[in-house]
Amino acid sequence: MVLGVSMGHSNATYNQGIDAMEKGAISITHTFNAMRPFNHREGGLVGLALDMENLYSEIICDLNHVNESAIRLFFKCKDKNHTIMVTDSLRAKGVKEKVRFLFGNQWCIVKDGKAVIEESGTIAGSILKMNEALRNVIEGCEVDEIKAINACTINPARLLGLKKIGLIKKEFEADIVVIDDDYQIRDVYVKGVKQSI
Numbered sequence: 001m002v003l004g005v006s007m008g009h010s011n012a013t014y015n016q017g018i019d020a021m022e023k024g025a026i027s028i029t030h031t032f033n034a035m036r037p038f039n040h041r042e043g044g045l046v047g048l049a050l051d052m053e054n055l056y057s058e059i060i061c062d063l064n065h066v067n068e069s070a071i072r073l074f075f076k077c078k079d080k081n082h083t084i085m086v087t088d089s090l091r092a093k094g095v096k097e098k099v100r101f102l103f104g105n106q107w108c109i110v111k112d113g114k115a116v117i118e119e120s121g122t123i124a125g126s127i128l129k130m131n132e133a134l135r136n137v138i139e140g141c142e143v144d145e146i147k148a149i150n151a152c153t154i155n156p157a158r159l160l161g162l163k164k165i166g167l168i169k170k171e172f173e174a175d176i177v178v179i180d181d182d183y184q185i186r187d188v189y190v191k192g193v194k195q196s197i
Helices: 016-024 044-051 068-077 128-138 145-151 154-157
Strands: 003-009 025-028 056-060 083-086 100-103 106-111 113-118 123-125 176-181 185-190
Touching: 003 185, 016 025, 016 044, 025 044, 025 083, 044 068, 056 068, 056 154, 068 145, 083 128, 083 145, 083 154, 100 113, 106 123, 128 145, 128 176, 145 154
Parallel strands: 003 025, 025 056, 056 083
Antiparallel strands: 100 106, 106 113, 113 123, 176 185
16 A cells, blocks of 8 residues: 655645655645645645646545636646545535534534535535536536546545556456446446445
8 A cells, every 4th residue: 555645735835845745745635725825926735736747636526615617727737647536525425405414513504515614604525426526527627538537536546555446457346336428326336246226
């Protein structure tokens, strides 16, 4: 298994990010979120993620944490092997509006398609499912299908050093999710065995 630090939720500068990479950091968590904003004088970790093609970088694809143009830019800047799509989903994943739940010691509510801290309205996390994230990226952001699919299959496996998952290939574990043209899950296989869904 690959061991390394992921940089994120940080006010680090671009150069501090380079220094962290030299000391073993291998990825960026939640690109764009809770980090120093990118600008023309200081790129911060956003600039590092966009500049370093071969640095693994995660992005939350619910269209609330990061909008369509930023997602498109992210995928244009990165090569097809180093993007990682994440949901950042909380326990309220997939629920309807106005469901109230406790997250840590704060009450949250699902409102306008996102989970927010009830008191402040700040985004607490998402309610996104991975098949919906894939649809958002391909259909909503017009990202190349191969780049998008890699970002939720083989790339996370490589980052974690998992050598037998992430591809449909001889000698790989047959962990497969079958989706239809509307990105709805039709079948799930774990090690080649069809699961009840």
